[in-house]
Amino acid sequence: MSAQKEIIIIGAGAAGLMAARELSPQYNVTILEARPQPGGRTTTHYPAPGIHIETGAEFIHGELPVTLSLLQEAGIPYHPVNGEMYLAENGELKQEEGWIEDWDNLLDHMSKAPETTTMQQLLDQYYPAGQYADLRDHVQGYVEGYDLADLNKVSVKYLYDEWTLEQGTNYRIENGYTALIDYLSKGCKLITNQTVQNIAWQPGHVKVTTQDQTYTAHKVLVTVPINILQNEGIQFAPALPAYTKAARQIGWGTVIKFNLIFKQAFWKRDIGFVLSDEEVPVWWTQSEDSLILTGWLGGPHAEGPQTDLLNKALHSLSKIFNVTNIEDLLAQSFIHNWSAEQAIHGGYSYGMPDSEKAKTVLTTPVADTIYFAGEAFYTGDSPGTVEAALQNGKDIAIKIKSPQ
Ligand SMILES: Cc1cc2nc3c(=O)[nH]c(=O)nc-3n(C[C@H](O)[C@H](O)[C@H](O)COP(=O)(O)OP(=O)(O)OC[C@H]3O[C@@H](n4cnc5c(N)ncnc54)[C@H](O)[C@@H]3O)c2cc1C
Structure with a gap:
């Protein structure tokens, strides 16, 4: 009997973990992850018993088949998101009419x-x-x-x-997305704090070098965020210029997410989302009894060096909700500026005019030896989501198992 084939997966986000699950019956899988824990952009923080904060992904945007079936299989509860959409205008909150x-x-x-x-x-x-x-x-x-x-x-x-796509109900996972990541990570050979710097390859063999170790395998699946490929954060030898060029044809945006815990709820409980013209323009509530308000600053305004983020968030909230002593009401704050997050450096991808063609290049295996996966390579109806990462990780794993 021939020895089991070896594959290295780079990145333990949703795509990498899903691919590992799909591949592990046939392959000996090792996952190398740069951060101290798996999850990538899907990482829940638990600051105190009974409180959790989604630093990255928070919602399931509709009846998404891969995510929901995994949650059901794992027995992880999830709940529909309630609450209305409001607009903040001239110091008043008005329910959004949905007509523009x-x-x-x-x-x-x-x-x-x-x-x-x-x-x-x-x-x-x-x-x-x-x-x-x-x-x-x-x-x-x-x-x-x-x-x-x-x-x-x-x-x-x-x-x-x-x-123009009907999204349907949004859901949240009861104890956060990390519950799903923990489920997917179970039984994986996962090595954390390993930042891959180089991949030297020839057909059927790869030598993967991190800051302090070298690993070898028959194949490698790279699931790092697209901007790491755009900036050649991992060097290939021989180089893959067509893949680098294709990666640069996919859009990459960033976001700052604020989770502020207050001593009391100064907002009306039925508020779901608030849109405003303030510096931190979008806010939403968590469950009915939660004292957390979550803020969102996305796109070009979230790029580059940032200062004074907490003050900007509090100022925005004081204007939106017409509250004067907001600093006194704040208990704790958690701010995640994703452009500064280790091994991620941004939020998620978006489509540019040549992105679809670029994805065809990037999802074509290199000599049945190097493969790429992740949310940015997905071409279905839920771009930029955890579903996109899970689905794409699964699809590429199927391709690896049955090469053309
Ligand atoms: C603030 C925020 C909010 C979001 N909200 C939602 C939401 O509500 N719903 C939703 O569905 N989606 C949401 N998303 C998007 C979602 O989180 C991503 O689409 C998804 O998690 C991407 O998974 P991935 O496996 O493709 O990539 P990642 O999760 O980024 O995984 C890639 C992994 O590669 C690792 N890595 C990078 N470089 C190296 C290296 N050199 N060596 C080794 N490892 C490396 C990284 O550390 C990371 O763990 C949000 C994203 C952000 C940032």
Whole structure:
């Protein structure tokens, strides 16, 4: 009988762990992870008994088959997200009506735009700044906040596909996403604090070097965030210039997430989400009895060096909720600036005009020896999510098991 094949998976996020689960009956799998713990962008923090904070992923955006079936299999409870959407305007909170002037017309233009058009080009063509300031502001807020994207780079087609999809109910996992990560990690050969720097390869053999160790295997599956490939954070020998070029054709945005624990709830309990024009513009509540408010600053405004983040968050909240003594009400704060997070350096990917072609390159194996997976390589209906990472990890593992 021939010896079992060896594979190294780089990255213990949702994609890497899902791939390991799919591969382990046939392969001897070793996962190398740069951070001290698995999870990557799916990492829950437990600051005190009974309190958990999602530093990264928090929601399940709809009836997502891979995520929900894993939770059911593991017996991990999850619950629908309740609460209304509010707009903060001139010191008042108004329930959002969900109607934006010219929105249907915008979607119509978006549906007909050529694949190479960016959102900025479409706005400039049909919605000049002087005449359509409100619509342009709304689009910009949504593109930057939700998609973490730059209007000058994001493709209209990507946004159209995402905006016109029925999402359905959102869910949260009872004790946070780490419950799912723990389930997936069980039984894995996972080595943490190993930052991969080099992969020397020839068909059927890889030598993977970290800051202090070398590992060998027949194959490697790289599941690091796309910006690490864009910036050649891992060196390949021989080099893979077509893959680096393709990685740079995928958009990469960043986000700062705030979790502020207060001594008392100064907000109305039925508030779900609040959208505003403040420096930290988006906020949401947790469960009915929770004293946590979560803030979100996404896209170009979250890039680069940041100062005074807590003050900016508190100032934004004091304006939104009309509260003067907000500092006195704060008990604890947790701020995660994802562009500064070790081995991640950002939030999630978005589609640029050439991204789909780039994904075809990146998901083509190199000599049946080097493979890539992760949320940025996914092409289905839930881009930029944990579902995308799980599904893509699973798909690539199936490809590895049955090479063409
Ligand atoms: C603030 C925030 C909020 C989000 N909210 C949601 C949400 O509500 N719902 C949702 O579905 N999705 C959400 N997402 C997106 C979701 O978290 C990601 O799409 C998903 O977790 C990506 O999984 P992945 O396995 O592709 O990558 P990652 O989770 O990034 O895993 C990659 C792993 O590779 C490791 N690594 C990197 N470089 C190296 C190296 N050189 N050597 C070894 N290891 C390395 C990293 O440490 C990391 O653990 C959010 C993301 C962020 C940042």
